Amino acid sequence: MAFSDLSALNWAHAGPSMAAAFLASTVEFVEALTVVLAVGTVRGWRHALAGTGLALVLLAVLVAVFGPALAKVPLDLLQLVIGSLLLLFGLRWLRKAILRSAGIIALHDETAAFEAETAVLSGTKRAAHGWDVGAIATAFQITMIEGIEVVFIVIAVGAGGGMLVPASIAALAALVMVVALGLIVHRPLSRIPENLLKFAVGILLSAFGTFWVGEGAGMAWPGDDWSLAALIAAFLCAALAAVRLARAVASPAAAIRA
Amino acid sequence: MNWFTASARELWGLFVDDGLLAVLALGWVTAAVVIARMVPGAAASSWAGGVFAAGLLVLLVASVVRAARKR
Numbered sequence: 001m002a003f004s005d006l007s008a009l010n011w012a013h014a015g016p017s018m019a020a021a022f023l024a025s026t027v028e029f030v031e032a033l034t035v036v037l038a039v040g041t042v043r044g045w046r047h048a049l050a051g052t053g054l055a056l057v058l059l060a061v062l063v064a065v066f067g068p069a070l071a072k073v074p075l076d077l078l079q080l081v082i083g084s085l086l087l088l089f090g091l092r093w094l095r096k097a098i099l100r101s102a103g104i105i106a107l108h109d110e111t112a113a114f115e116a117e118t119a120v121l122s123g124t125k126r127a128a129h130g131w132d133v134g135a136i137a138t139a140f141q142i143t144m145i146e147g148i149e150v151v152f153i154v155i156a157v158g159a160g161g162g163m164l165v166p167a168s169i170a171a172l173a174a175l176v177m178v179v180a181l182g183l184i185v186h187r188p189l190s191r192i193p194e195n196l197l198k199f200a201v202g203i204l205l206s207a208f209g210t211f212w213v214g215e216g217a218g219m220a221w222p223g224d225d226w227s228l229a230a231l232i233a234a235f236l237c238a239a240l241a242a243v244r245l246a247r248a249v250a251s252p253a254a255a256i257r258a
Numbered sequence: 259m260n261w262f263t264a265s266a267r268e269l270w271g272l273f274v275d276d277g278l279l280a281v282l283a284l285g286w287v288t289a290a291v292v293i294a295r296m297v298p299g300a301a302a303s304s305w306a307g308g309v310f311a312a313g314l315l316v317l318l319v320a321s322v323v324r325a326a327r328k329r
Contacts, residue, residue: 008282058266083287084284084287085327087283087287087314088274088280088284088316089272089273091279091317091318091321092274092280094318095275095276095322095325096275097275098322099322099325099326101327104322104326104329105329144270147270206314206318209292210310210311210314213287213290213291213310214306214307214310214311216291216300217291218295219293219294219301219306219307219310220303220304220306220307222304222307225306234311234315235315235318238315238319242319242322245319245322246322246326247326249323249326249327250329251324
């Protein structure tokens, strides 16, 4: 799909694709921003931006090299492989978000992550002159890790149904939003309800993964693309039920231990 | 080598948190694909997608309950 064809979008499909790409990318960029902020604050912005820029260039090269190859893979095989990976990825996010919502595992805290990273960076050696390789490597590594996740999510929600351009636009919008917020507040974005975002993203990615695998296997979904909405609703209901179940199961166990 | 091991672990961690859930989900996917391809009419029936999705939901809820029991 080209940018000029956006007016002809199938919104039953494009809406969830864009929402999934935007929300998932927001979570990843917030996590990357925390570490880049720590590097910039402790070791200097020149090194933080150098590492981040280097990773972004490498990611762009990877996308430019491997992106066109996706068009050569048969669609049903692409849907099966990407759908399976997306399913594993989505279920992992959703399971963790459910366990966090139920209070079984601790919530992710960006402020704590920032303080931990700051402490590590303050305690390590830095170069007296020139480039601080350790600081650059830290910014590079986090940007690469989170960036690869974003690229995977964009490809996974976009490639199977010709929605790469809308999904990419949504991810870019998330990047612009997080960078703008980072520039404004100059602190980790700890007030963003990360677990709620992860809960929503887990539901969307799991529903997409299920849908793609079904498509790749040749299953006939009732209502075609609209069945994606039913899958999202089903995963939401199951996730909410799982939160209640987990709380109920954990409470008696905690009471017995006490 | 350390960097490679760390990257491989990071990549594995992207997809797998509960190993049993990952194995069972992939097993369910494989079974669904095999049945859809081998059994005539199975993929075309309107309930195939629903059964496939229901299986995944059961696996997810079971994994959560198992984790809640362990803690």
